[in-house]
Structure formats: C-alpha cells, structure tokens
Amino acid sequence: MERETSAQRWSMDEEDAASDLKTVSPGRSLLSSAMVGSANRGRVLQTLFDLGPTSRAELARLAGVNRTTISGIVQPLLDQQVLVEGKPIRPSESGGKPARPLWFSPEARPICGMLLMPDAVHTCLVTLAGTISAEESEPFPVERPRIADVERAIELCTARTLAAARREPLGIGVAVGGMVDTDRRAVIAVNLAPVLNGFELGDMLTRRFGLPALLDHHPRALLVGDRWFGKGRGLQTFAAVYTGEVLGGALYLGGHLYRGQSGAGGELGHTFVQVDGDICSCGRRGCWETIATLGWLRRQAREIGIDAPDDIHSRRLVELARDGAPGAEDLLDRYARNVAVGIANLQQTVAPNFYVLHGDVVGGGEIMAKAIARHVRALVPSRSGGEISFAIGETEDRAALLGAAGLVLSELLQFPL
Amino acid sequence: MERETSAQRWSMDEEDAASDLKTVSPGRSLLSSAMVGSANRGRVLQTLFDLGPTSRAELARLAGVNRTTISGIVQPLLDQQVLVEGKPIRPSESGGKPARPLWFSPEARPICGMLLMPDAVHTCLVTLAGTISAEESEPFPVERPRIADVERAIELCTARTLAAARREPLGIGVAVGGMVDTDRRAVIAVNLAPVLNGFELGDMLTRRFGLPALLDHHPRALLVGDRWFGKGRGLQTFAAVYTGEVLGGALYLGGHLYRGQSGAGGELGHTFVQVDGDICSCGRRGCWETIATLGWLRRQAREIGIDAPDDIHSRRLVELARDGAPGAEDLLDRYARNVAVGIANLQQTVAPNFYVLHGDVVGGGEIMAKAIARHVRALVPSRSGGEISFAIGETEDRAALLGAAGLVLSELLQFPL
DNA sequence: AATGTTTGTGCGAGCCTCATACTAACAAGT
DNA sequence: ACTTGTTAGTATGAGGCTCGCACAAACATT
The missing domain is CATH 3.30.420.40 (ATPase, nucleotide binding domain)
Structure with a gap:
C-alpha cells in the first residue's frame, strides 16, 4: 500500500496536504470563497450518497444550480478517482444526449x-x-x-x-x-x-x-451508518435507538449529527420514566434502562416461568409468542411498550419523526418493530407534526x-x- | 409612518425589495456568492448582538477575517441607518487611532x-x-x-x-x-x-x-428572546424551560433554533416521568406536567394545609418557607425536584448544559433556581460533559x-x- | 436528412473575501 | 515641537466561486 504524504480531504489538488481533517474548523467565523468550494463539494457528494448514481445535469436540477457549477465541482473529483462516470443511460423517449451517471470509484480511498x-x-x-x-x-x-x-x-x-x-x-x-x-x-x-x-x-x-x-x-x-449506508439515507432528521443489555440513542438533526456539549447527549438509558422506580445500574431510580433492557426482560421471563429465562431476547420471544407459549405474547407487548415509552419521550422532546431501531429488537423483526411502533403512536399525543415511522437497522456487527x-x-x- | 414598498432584509440596496423574509429559502441547495454575502452580514450582526457595541477591527479579529471585509459588510448597513458609529473610544496606553464602536441605530427599523x-x-x-x-x-x-x-x-x-x-x-x-x-x-x-x-x-x-x-x-x-436580548445572549446551545399552569420547553442547538418536524418538538410537558402515574390533562398517565405544574403544587399545598392553597405559586412558597411555615420548605424542595426531573431528562437527551428558567419559578428567584439546579445535578450522572448552569429569565410579559x-x-x- | 431535446463544456461577468499598501489619529519619549 | 510606535479604517488589485449564455455532442422522432 502506497502511503501518501498526509491525510487529505477531497481537495482540488492532491498537493493540498494541509487540509487535514483536523485543521478544518472555520467554526463560527465568516464564510470565504474557499469554504464555499469545500461546502458545495461536500453537498454534491452528499446528494450523490442520497440518490445513488446520478448525472451532472440531474444533480444540477436537484440542487437548483447551474450545470456548469456541478461540472466544475465534479471534474477534480473525477481526476482524483474519487468518482467515475458510469455507462451512458438511455435518454427518455423525448430524445437527448445520454447522461453519464457519476458514482464513487472502487479506486477511491476507502x-x-x-x-x-x-x-x-x-x-x-x-x-x-x-x-x-x-x-x-x-x-x-x-x-x-x-x-x-x-x-x-x-x-x-x-x-x-x-x-x-x-x-x-x-x-x-x-x-x-x-x-x-x-x-x-x-x-x-x-x-x-x-x-x-x-x-x-x-x-x-x-x-x-x-x-x-x-x-x-x-x-x-x-x-x-444508517445515514450514509442504511435506512436513514438521505434524511435530514431522524434518530437511532439501540436496545440490548444497555440503552442508547443518537440524533441526526437538520442535516447534522448532533453530539451535544463535548459529546454528551443521547444518554437516553438514564432518563427517568419512573421516578422513584426500580434501582438502576447507575445508582438512580426509575431510569428507562430499568424497564427496556434485556435485564428487565430476563427478570420478567423468569417470573412468568418461561424456559431458559436467562437466554431470552427479542427473537426468541417472538418465536415463543408465535408458538403460543403462555405469557409470551403479553410479555412481548409489555416489553415493546417499555421500549416505546422512551421513544415517545424522545419524540415529544425533539420530534425526529423517524426512528431506526438497533440492537436486540432487530432480532424480533417486523413483529417487534410493529409492536413498538403501535405503542409509540399510542403514547404520543396526536398532532399535526406528521407521521412517525420506524425502520429496522442492519445486523449488529455490520451496522x-x-x-x-x-x-x-x-x-x-x-x-x- | 411612511410605508415602504415591501418588507426587506438588510440588503445592500434599499431597492432590493424582492428579498422578502419568505422568498429566502435556499434550503439544502448549494451556496453562491450572493448567499455568502447575506450569511456573512447575518453573522456580523449576530456577533454585534452577542458582544454589544464593537469596532470593525474588533469584529474582524473575533471573526478571524480581514478588516476590509468587515468594512465592506458594515458600510451599507451604516448607509441604511441600521447601524451607527458611536463615540470614539480612547485607545489603550500603547496608543493608536481611537476605535469607533458600531451599534444598532435608534433609527433602525423596529x-x-x-x-x-x-x-x-x-x-x-x-x-x-x-x-x-x-x-x-x-x-x-x-x-x-x-x-x-x-x-x-x-x-x-x-x-x-x-x-x-x-x-x-x-x-x-x-x-x-x-x-x-x-x-x-x-x-x-x-x-x-x-x-x-x-x-x-x-x-x-x-x-x-x-x-x-x-x-x-x-x-x-x-x-x-433569551438568545438575542436575555440570558442566552451569545450562546450556541442552550434550552429554555417554562413552568406554570402548563409546561413547555425549547431548544437552541448549534447556533440554530430547533423546531423539529413542522414545529413539533419541545413538548416536554407530556413526556413520561411516571409510567402509569397520575392522569394528565392529555388523557395519558404520568406526564411531567402532572408533577411539575401549579396544579400539582396546589394539590400538595391543600394536602399539607397551607393557607389559601389555590393561590400558591413559587414566590409565595419561597416566602412561606423563609417564614418557617410548616411543610413549606419540604414542599418547595419536592416541587423543585419535580421540575428538575424533566430538566435532567432533557440534559441526558440533548445535553444543552445551560437552562433559562421561565414562568412561575421566576417568582421564586434565586432560591427556587438554586434548588432546581441542585436537584438536576443530583439527578444527572456525573460525566465530563461540562457544568450545568441555570439562569432566571425576564419577567413574564417582557420576556x-x-x-x-x-x-x-x-x-x-x-x-x- | 432534418428537427427537437438533452447533456456536458468554454467564456466572460459579477460577487465576495483576501493581502498589501496607505492615510488618519492617538500615546510616549526625546 | 518633533519623532517613533501603534492601532483603526480605507483603497486597490488578485483570486475563488457561481451564473448566464452560447456551443458542440449525442440521442429520438419524423
């Protein structure tokens, strides 16, 4: 593997080695022409991610800019082998020159x-x-x-x-x-x-x-991952929720990953849903984590006498419910509702309207997701704010x-x- | 009052009547030079709001740009009487030409x-x-x-x-x-x-x-209001929380007012803090609103036999506690804790780290604010994410x-x- | 073979910021 | 009074970027 002098952005010139990931931080200062260039290049690449292979003319139409602008942005990226032109696609029946879709080159830096x-x-x-x-x-x-x-x-x-x-x-x-x-x-x-x-x-x-x-x-x-490669592709605002041994979440708001001050934020597991409720691993009482994790599920499974309660998880629970194991359907419903409670709170707070579910519940498939969705909709006061949708994330490691x-x-x- | 042809931004030319508030929506398209101008003008004015009267040279230093750039931005605003030059301020002991601070003109459009x-x-x-x-x-x-x-x-x-x-x-x-x-x-x-x-x-x-x-x-x-004229002045990220007969909140994230999809979001009053708790006005159970509003306070005041429990509010509660009325101090503490629960959840979710308190609790002054602050800090797991601060907002109508x-x-x- | 349509590319104009050089206005020291 | 040093603000030309326009290339239709 050939090592170049330094890590680079997709800059115009390969020599522009100074524009490292770390050195770029115009922060809250003013805009300059150079920054306009970088920003627009980024946006063009984003739209490409969001749409898949797309011609220059199409990109120009979508972004509402001149075709020459797109050409100017895209040409250096072609030279650097970040992008490649695909096979010409047949024009519509009204005729015209075939478009050359642009897509990321296999030779692009990984x-x-x-x-x-x-x-x-x-x-x-x-x-x-x-x-x-x-x-x-x-x-x-x-x-x-x-x-x-x-x-x-x-x-x-x-x-x-x-x-x-x-x-x-x-x-x-x-x-x-x-x-x-x-x-x-x-x-x-x-x-x-x-x-x-x-x-x-x-x-x-x-x-x-x-x-x-x-x-x-x-x-x-x-x-x-969801935003660029998965179910959140192209979205401007959505949330991801992870459940399993612990609970976690993250927010994509207005086209940006939201981190909160120095990376706090999204610590959904320790929001209170049951003041003075059960004791949590964090020492407090009534955290969401106490009712929507596998720990809770195991305890409940043992209580109602499910086989091998320590090995329970969404996938098995769905199977048990399908096979009519006593109490399983009810437990699945209660588990889904507990997960839904935290999501409902997130919806009321930041209203992302779209949720990608990760972790344990992925194993539960559509049935689990539908159960959660139903409870969330019931728990959120109806409002004009649009529909709330859910998607199931990729499998654990890949995601x-x-x-x-x-x-x-x-x-x-x-x-x- | 002389009515001009149409509502205008602070555009370069007074004639530029087309640039109405509504027509400006480049959305998620690309940037152009003209937009750079508008955006930079906005940012200069923002910094002016954040700092108070400031000279061009100072603005240039803070924004990290050339002095000529600031001059170019500011001159049209002076011509339009949006800004005025203040009295020269004496240079430091090292000498130099006196700076002319810029500030908003009283003649500017209100x-x-x-x-x-x-x-x-x-x-x-x-x-x-x-x-x-x-x-x-x-x-x-x-x-x-x-x-x-x-x-x-x-x-x-x-x-x-x-x-x-x-x-x-x-x-x-x-x-x-x-x-x-x-x-x-x-x-x-x-x-x-x-x-x-x-x-x-x-x-x-x-x-x-x-x-x-x-x-x-x-x-x-x-x-x-807090962001431009109050305690949130100059901040990039903070939250406002209103308590009273109802509960509400709002978020300023990363330098932008956050609204959520079509203006939902910030409906903190109906987040769950007590699953299956008391019934709420929205028909659900255990909303934050059931434990952190004046309604709750009145009920509790009646229960512990406080005088005129229907007229209780933070100011009177603080007075009663100060005068040693039986149960008042405890009630104040519980009320503060109930308010703190929702704020703690917000902190765990988006971590704004700074909160401006509005509504009823403003009447409670420093004592109330300190009590809430204490409880929030106790309810949020300690973390490196910086200190959590609180401020009291303006009085009701003015705010x-x-x-x-x-x-x-x-x-x-x-x-x- | 002619016409219409769409894609992609030069070229000059316009807007913006930047670097440089310059003037204006002050303090301090001789 | 005069010189030196420092800071504020301005004029001017260069460089980046997008835009509008014109033009060649490549297709379908008639």
Missing part, C-alpha cells in the same frame, strides 16, 4: 472502520459505496489485561486491515462500546473493561498510522462497522459552516 | 412583537437594541367570542402599535400561548380559546399590514414580547445555509 468492544477489537475497510472488506478482529487478554496488551492488539488488527488497502484510507472511525470524549478523541469508560478508561485511542492511531482518527460512542456510530466508517464520512461531507 | 393569549392580545415595538415601546393590548370578548371579534381586536391593537413606528417594522413576530403550525403560520389550538383553533394569523397579518409575520409557540419565543420580536430576528440573522 475508510477504515473500527469497533472497540470490552473484549475485542474489530476492523475493516469500507468503500464509499458501502461495501465492507478486509475484516479483522483481535481479542483482548481475558485475565487482567494491561493497557499495553490492548494497544498491541489494536495495532495488530489495524495494521492487518490497512495492509489490504490499495490506497491510503481517508481516516479511521471508531465505534466504542462505552463513553467517549469526542473532543479529546479518548475513551472515558467502557463497562466491563476498566483497562480502557482514559485511553487516548485517537491520538494513538494518528501517531501510529498517520491517519485522522475519530471516536464516538456506539449508538452515534450506528446513526451515521457498527459501517457506522464507524460513517463517522469519518460525516466529518468529510459536513463542512462546518 | 420589530413588532405580539403575544397572543386566550383572553387578549398584546403588541409592542422592539428596537434592535432590545428596548420596548408602543405597548398596546386589547382583550377579547369574554362571552363566546367569534373569530371576527378576535380578528378585529388583533387588527386594532396592531394598528395602534404600528402607528407609533417611525419606520416600517422588519416584521411581526407572534408568541402564541398554544400549539402552532410554524410552516402554515397558523394557530393549531389554544387551550381555553377554541375560537382560535385553525386561525391563519400569519397570512392575516401579512395581508392586512403588508409585513412578514412569523408565529411560534410561547416557549420557543421565550428562548429566542414574551422580546421573544416574539426575537422570532423575527432569528429569521433575519440566520441565513438558511
């Missing part, structure tokens, strides 16, 4: 996606078209791992994946199964893996591999890796105005 | 603010510097008012206020004590005043007075009228990129 869990690290390459390759993983030592062991495992795993890249990746995106400081690009805390607490993974990766590296917590990664890559894409495409 | 309540309408003029004048109000008929009566009252009130304007106002902003469709600029529903349901007030005002008119619901108006004007300002200053 993105390295990483999933950091308490017990292992997974890495892969993701093309701009969303295909995953060069998957690798490396477990951490089970017994009292030291930080050096963990670092070595991560390095090993990453190096193997990067070795498979034909061009230098645009960056490394990391989805962390725990709390993250997105500004410092460091892990704050990972449940069950205290060795990772305070680990400055972002700096480590940049130092070791010379690539821009971005960290974010797992639900936020899922969201951006997380695409999401990790999505973190880098979000940064590249969203020129901060 | 904004008309309107507050629409179930029983009456209030109007006023607000200068860009935030001073209120020409206050008027007009009650609605008490017995079975017809829509024509209401329309006449609003017209009368507005006409009296507008007659006092020396230049044509930039627009009319309306804070509505009820649900609003911000897209259609119409009232959806006002509690206790069904006559207003579906009233297309925005169109009516534009038709009648030839001015752009914007509607939004009360808490959102309070928020933008609402400034907020109504702020709606227009938000639209003028926030060029949609």
Whole structure:
C-alpha cells in the first residue's frame, strides 16, 4: 500500500496536504470563497450518497444550480478517482444526449472502520459505496489485561486491515462500546473493561498510522451508518435507538449529527420514566434502562416461568409468542411498550419523526418493530407534526462497522459552516 | 409612518425589495456568492448582538477575517441607518487611532412583537437594541367570542402599535400561548380559546399590514428572546424551560433554533416521568406536567394545609418557607425536584448544559433556581460533559414580547445555509 | 436528412473575501 | 515641537466561486 504524504480531504489538488481533517474548523467565523468550494463539494457528494448514481445535469436540477457549477465541482473529483462516470443511460423517449451517471470509484480511498468492544477489537475497510472488506478482529487478554496488551492488539488488527488497502484510507472511525470524549478523541469508560478508561485511542492511531482518527460512542456510530449506508439515507432528521443489555440513542438533526456539549447527549438509558422506580445500574431510580433492557426482560421471563429465562431476547420471544407459549405474547407487548415509552419521550422532546431501531429488537423483526411502533403512536399525543415511522437497522456487527466508517464520512461531507 | 414598498432584509440596496423574509429559502441547495454575502452580514450582526457595541477591527479579529471585509459588510448597513458609529473610544496606553464602536441605530427599523393569549392580545415595538415601546393590548370578548371579534381586536391593537413606528417594522413576530403550525403560520389550538383553533394569523397579518409575520409557540419565543436580548445572549446551545399552569420547553442547538418536524418538538410537558402515574390533562398517565405544574403544587399545598392553597405559586412558597411555615420548605424542595426531573431528562437527551428558567419559578428567584439546579445535578450522572448552569429569565410579559420580536430576528440573522 | 431535446463544456461577468499598501489619529519619549 | 510606535479604517488589485449564455455532442422522432 502506497502511503501518501498526509491525510487529505477531497481537495482540488492532491498537493493540498494541509487540509487535514483536523485543521478544518472555520467554526463560527465568516464564510470565504474557499469554504464555499469545500461546502458545495461536500453537498454534491452528499446528494450523490442520497440518490445513488446520478448525472451532472440531474444533480444540477436537484440542487437548483447551474450545470456548469456541478461540472466544475465534479471534474477534480473525477481526476482524483474519487468518482467515475458510469455507462451512458438511455435518454427518455423525448430524445437527448445520454447522461453519464457519476458514482464513487472502487479506486477511491476507502475508510477504515473500527469497533472497540470490552473484549475485542474489530476492523475493516469500507468503500464509499458501502461495501465492507478486509475484516479483522483481535481479542483482548481475558485475565487482567494491561493497557499495553490492548494497544498491541489494536495495532495488530489495524495494521492487518490497512495492509489490504490499495490506497491510503481517508481516516479511521471508531465505534466504542462505552463513553467517549469526542473532543479529546479518548475513551472515558467502557463497562466491563476498566483497562480502557482514559485511553487516548485517537491520538494513538494518528501517531501510529498517520491517519485522522475519530471516536464516538456506539449508538452515534450506528446513526451515521444508517445515514450514509442504511435506512436513514438521505434524511435530514431522524434518530437511532439501540436496545440490548444497555440503552442508547443518537440524533441526526437538520442535516447534522448532533453530539451535544463535548459529546454528551443521547444518554437516553438514564432518563427517568419512573421516578422513584426500580434501582438502576447507575445508582438512580426509575431510569428507562430499568424497564427496556434485556435485564428487565430476563427478570420478567423468569417470573412468568418461561424456559431458559436467562437466554431470552427479542427473537426468541417472538418465536415463543408465535408458538403460543403462555405469557409470551403479553410479555412481548409489555416489553415493546417499555421500549416505546422512551421513544415517545424522545419524540415529544425533539420530534425526529423517524426512528431506526438497533440492537436486540432487530432480532424480533417486523413483529417487534410493529409492536413498538403501535405503542409509540399510542403514547404520543396526536398532532399535526406528521407521521412517525420506524425502520429496522442492519445486523449488529455490520451496522457498527459501517457506522464507524460513517463517522469519518460525516466529518468529510459536513463542512462546518 | 411612511410605508415602504415591501418588507426587506438588510440588503445592500434599499431597492432590493424582492428579498422578502419568505422568498429566502435556499434550503439544502448549494451556496453562491450572493448567499455568502447575506450569511456573512447575518453573522456580523449576530456577533454585534452577542458582544454589544464593537469596532470593525474588533469584529474582524473575533471573526478571524480581514478588516476590509468587515468594512465592506458594515458600510451599507451604516448607509441604511441600521447601524451607527458611536463615540470614539480612547485607545489603550500603547496608543493608536481611537476605535469607533458600531451599534444598532435608534433609527433602525423596529420589530413588532405580539403575544397572543386566550383572553387578549398584546403588541409592542422592539428596537434592535432590545428596548420596548408602543405597548398596546386589547382583550377579547369574554362571552363566546367569534373569530371576527378576535380578528378585529388583533387588527386594532396592531394598528395602534404600528402607528407609533417611525419606520416600517422588519416584521411581526407572534408568541402564541398554544400549539402552532410554524410552516402554515397558523394557530393549531389554544387551550381555553377554541375560537382560535385553525386561525391563519400569519397570512392575516401579512395581508392586512403588508409585513412578514412569523408565529411560534410561547416557549420557543421565550428562548429566542433569551438568545438575542436575555440570558442566552451569545450562546450556541442552550434550552429554555417554562413552568406554570402548563409546561413547555425549547431548544437552541448549534447556533440554530430547533423546531423539529413542522414545529413539533419541545413538548416536554407530556413526556413520561411516571409510567402509569397520575392522569394528565392529555388523557395519558404520568406526564411531567402532572408533577411539575401549579396544579400539582396546589394539590400538595391543600394536602399539607397551607393557607389559601389555590393561590400558591413559587414566590409565595419561597416566602412561606423563609417564614418557617410548616411543610413549606419540604414542599418547595419536592416541587423543585419535580421540575428538575424533566430538566435532567432533557440534559441526558440533548445535553444543552445551560437552562433559562421561565414562568412561575421566576417568582421564586434565586432560591427556587438554586434548588432546581441542585436537584438536576443530583439527578444527572456525573460525566465530563461540562457544568450545568441555570439562569432566571425576564419577567413574564417582557420576556414574551422580546421573544416574539426575537422570532423575527432569528429569521433575519440566520441565513438558511 | 432534418428537427427537437438533452447533456456536458468554454467564456466572460459579477460577487465576495483576501493581502498589501496607505492615510488618519492617538500615546510616549526625546 | 518633533519623532517613533501603534492601532483603526480605507483603497486597490488578485483570486475563488457561481451564473448566464452560447456551443458542440449525442440521442429520438419524423
């Protein structure tokens, strides 16, 4: 793999090595012509993501700009092999020159996606078209791992994946199964893996591999994965909700990933839905997490005498309900309602109107999703604010890796105005 | 009052009458040079709002741009008498030419603010510097008012206020004590005043007075009032929370007023904090509104035998607690905690980290605010995400009228990129 | 073979910011 | 009184970007 001088944006000139991911931060200052260029390039690429292969003329129409403008933006990207022209598509019956659809080149620089869990690290390459390759993983030592062991495992795993890249990746995106400081690009805390607490993974990766590296917590990664490669494609505002052993959420608002101050926000698991209710792992009482996680489901399953209650999850619950196991249908309904409560609160608060469901409930398929949707609609006062829709996310690992890559894409495409 | 041809932005040329508030909607298309101009002009004016009177050189430094750029932006605004140069300020001891601070001219076009309540309408003029004048109000008929009566009252009130304007106002902003469709600029529903349901007030005002008119619901108006004229001045992200007979909230996220799809969002009153709890006015159970409004406070006051429990509110409660009335201190604490629960949830969800309190609790002053703050901090899991701060908003009417004007300002200053 | 339609590309104009150079207005020291 | 140093604001030309217009290329239809 040929290593170029530095990580670059999709800049006009390959030499423009200064425009690193990190150096771009016009923040809340004024706009300049150069920024207009970057921003518009980002928007054109976004529309391309949202629509799939599209001709220049079509892009111009959609964006409401002159065709020459699109040509000017797109030409350098073709030269850099970020984009390629597809086969001409036959014109409509009214005639005309065939359009050449533009799409991301297989030769375009890929993105390295990483999933950091308490017990292992997974890495892969993701093309701009969303295909995953060069998957690798490396477990951490089970017994009292030291930080050096963990670092070595991560390095090993990453190096193997990067070795498979034909061009230098645009960056490394990391989805962390725990709390993250997105500004410092460091892990704050990972449940069950205290060795990772305070680990400055972002700096480590940049130092070791010379690539821009971005960290974010797992639900936020899922969201951006959905935005660029999944069910949230093309949407301006939606939410992702993860359920399982824990609860998490993330928000895409007005065309931007919303993080909150220094990456707080989306900590839905510890919102109160039952003041003075059951005790939560966080020490407080009545958190949403106490009624909408697998822990709650297991307890209830045991109570009503379901087989192997410790192995219960949405998929099995749906099967049990289908087979008429006593109490299963009712339990499924109550579980769905508990999940719906938190979503209803989110709807009332920020009204994203569209939710991508991740985690355990994905196993429950359409039946689970429909049950949740029904309860949410019942729990939200009707209003003119449009319909509330739901979608089921990708399967667990794929969603997380695409999401990790999505973190880098979000940064590249969203020129901060 | 001299009426100009049409409502205008702060455009370069007075003749540029086409650039109405409504016609400006580049939406999610690309940027052009002309938009850069508008956007930058907006940002300069924003910084001026945020900092108070400031010289060109200082503005240039803060925005990180060339001084000539600021001059170029500011000169037309001086010509149009939007801005004026203040008295030269003495240079520092290192010498130098004295700076001429820029500030909003008293001759600048004002904004008309309107507050629409179930029983009456209030109007006023607000200068860009935030001073209120020409206050008027007009009650609605008490017995079975017809829509024509209401329309006449609003017209009368507005006409009296507008007659006092020396230049044509930039627009009319309306804070509505009820649900609003911000897209259609119409009232959806006002509690206790069904006559207003579906009233297309925005169109009516534009038709009648030839001015752009914007509607939004009360808490959102309070928020933008805080943003431009109050405690939220200069902030990029914060929230406003209104408590009283009802509960409401609004969000300013990443430098933009957040509305949610077609103006839903911020309906905090009907988020669940007590699943299957007390019945709420919306017919559901356990809404935040059931434990953090004056209704709850009255019930509790009666239960513990406080004098005149139907007249209880934060101010009296604080006084009673200070005077050692039995149970008052405890009730105050419980009330504060109930309010804090919803704020804690909001903090966990979007993490604005800063809250401006409005409504009843304002009467409770520092004591009430501190109690709420204490409870919120206790209810939010500690995290690196920075400190959570609180501020007390302006008094009721003033806040609402400034907020109504702020709606227009938000639209003028926030060029949609 | 002619006409109409659509795609993509030069070219100059217009708008905006930027860097440089210049003038104006002050303080401090000789 | 005069010089030096510092800061504020302005004039001027260069460079980026989008836009409108005109034009060639490539198709369908008649």
